[in-house]
Amino acid sequence: MSSSLPLRLRRAAYAPWLLLVALLMFASNSAHAIPAYARQTGSACADCHAGAYGPxxxxxxxRFKLNGYTDTDGQGTKIPLAAQITGSRNVPERGESTTQLSEADVYLAGRISDHLxxxxxxxxxxxxxxxxxxxxSNLDLRFVAKDxxxxxxxxxxxxxxxxxxxxxxxxxxxxYASSLGPPAVSGTLLNLSSAHTLYNRVIGGSVYALYDNDWYGEIGTYNTMPTSMIDHLGYNPASDPGRLSDTGYFRFAYMKDLKRQFFSAGVVALTTKRQLPRNAPSDDITDLGYDLTYQFLxxxxxxxxxxxVNILEQRDYGSTPVVGGIAAKSQGNARDQTLSVTYTFKQSYALQVAHLISTGSxxxxxxxxxxxxxxxxNMISLYWTPFGKDDSFTSLANLKIAGTWYRYTRFNGASMNIFGAPVGALITNAKDLDAFTLSASVAF
Incomplete structure (x- = not known):
């Protein structure tokens, strides 16, 4: 595909990136505290999360997550069920503003037995x-041997x-755990904002261990679901990540709990052969990244x-298409970087700032x-969480009111006319993707 294609074809080619930007607004910070866990453990949401609503x-x-969500207060069986309702007001830089009930979630979350x-x-x-x-959406089932x-x-x-x-x-x-990744035209496989992300579209298993409370290791493998299954689970088959084979996943991290502070340093790797579309030649893909986290508690x-978080993806392409006498490169790379800083006051008021970068060869x-x-x-988010603490009105239900700004300085390789519209056509600049969202979420 080249810029000499007719305008209608260029519009069709670039439309998915506009959808991607819209989806990113609702994907980030979607992980929250689950009241079912608070009922099961007898601990407030604020015990497990820096902010009483997460993430x-x-x-x-x-430790609760590593223990397979099985810890309990010993006061009988609790129903492992929770729900969340979110309403939002979205004000984009370009386009119509919307006010709607944006999402309703059901969680089956908690203990099945001492080890499940x-x-x-x-x-x-x-x-x-x-x-x-x-x-x-998210699935995480565990069998764990403790002590x-x-x-x-x-x-x-x-x-x-x-x-x-x-x-x-x-x-x-x-x-995939933080629900925070840079908007990516061609991001890494480990970025949930990539056009053909693996997020929620694969199934896999891993074996993990925590040794001496400090050393964490995990090794596993994944396969993509059939396109019919992706469709039945509620995802557009056009977002198919392709067919994966010979996939390996590795994670190693050092974690140090200093009671009033916490520090971690980790590495992550994913290697696979991917066919996209599924009848295409295989691309050899390797993701290798590292991450650093510090908490002052x-x-x-x-x-x-x-x-x-810094993740580099190396690609050896299985095919090299030729357009206008120019051949695509046989090798390439992509890099996703996320830097986030969050300040939380009394686990009720928080400011989060994130700088998100995606680059490629x-x-x-x-x-x-x-x-x-x-x-x-760049993302800036302010939010207020009045409940979910031991001294609040209730520690078994939660409310979060948030205002989030997304500001784009570059997209698709440019700051101005990012989709290469011809003279006389509607031009989209990176800043036209900016948006503000006001949301209210209730969990119970």
Whole structure:
């Protein structure tokens, strides 16, 4: 495809990126505290999360996740069920503003036995004009053996089955766990905002272990679901991530809980052969990244968390299309970087700022019209959570009111006329993708 194509074809080619930007607005920060866990453990949501509505986990919350969601207060069986309703007012830089009931979620989350637990989220979302789509969102089922001793050190060993590599990560810094990834024209497989993301469209398993409370390791594998299954689970088959084979996933991290502070440093790797579309030659893809997280917890009055994630993807393409006498490159790369800083006051008031960067190698055939897929955005979010703490009106239900700004400085390799519209046509600049969203979520 090249910039010499007719305008109607260029519009068809670029339309998915506009949809991607819209979806990103609702994907970020979608992980929340689950009241079912509070009922099960007898602990408030604020014990597991830096903010009483999430998403960032405290060391206590990380241990609860590693223990397979099985910890309990011993006061009998609790129903592992919770729900969430979200309404939003979205004001884009260009286009019509909307006010709607944007999402309703059901969670099956909690303990099955001493060694079995899980997290299942089913989402019904408003896709426009009051039409709703129900889909299976996040899945994380675990079998865990706790209180083991290896070389005299405490050890936890578990098996996890999930539909997003990295969602089960205890630190919750990786994109699929944090629900925060840069808007990407051609992002990495581990970025939930990539056009053909693996997020919620694969199924896999891994074995993990925590040794001496500090050393975490995980190894596993994933396969994409059949396109018919992706459709039945509520996802557009056009978002198919392709066929995966020979897939390996690896995660290693050092975590240090200093009671009033927490620090972690980790590496992550994913290697696979991907056919996209599924009858195409295979691309060899390897993702390799690292992440750093620091939390100042203090006495929980002032909490600061800083996280940085850097993931590089190397690609050996199985085909090299030729357009206008120019051949696509046989190799390429993509890099996704996220830097986020969150300040939380009394676990009720919070400010989060994130800088999101996605870059890739130059290729005029694969990335028309400018030959670069680079995108840069900033997110600013303010929110208030009055409940979910031991001293609040209730610790078993929650409310979150948030205002979120997205500001784009670069998209599709440019800041101006980002889709390469010809003279006389409607021009879209990067800043035209800016948007403000005011939302209110209730969980119970």
């Amino acid at each position: 960032a986990l405290t060391p206590y919350g990380m 637990g899980g997290f299942v989220k089913v989402v019904t979302e408003n896709i426009g004009d009051d039409h709703y789509n129900t889909k299976l 083991l001793k290896i070389a005299g050190k405490e050890t936890t060993v578990g098996v996890a089955i999930n539909n997003s590599p990295g969602f089960d990560d205890p630190i919750a810094a990786l994109p 203090g006495n929980r009055e002032h909490i600061v968390q800083v996280s940085y 130059q290729d005029p055939v694969r990335y028309p019209p400018f030959g670069k897929p680079d995108s840069t955005a």
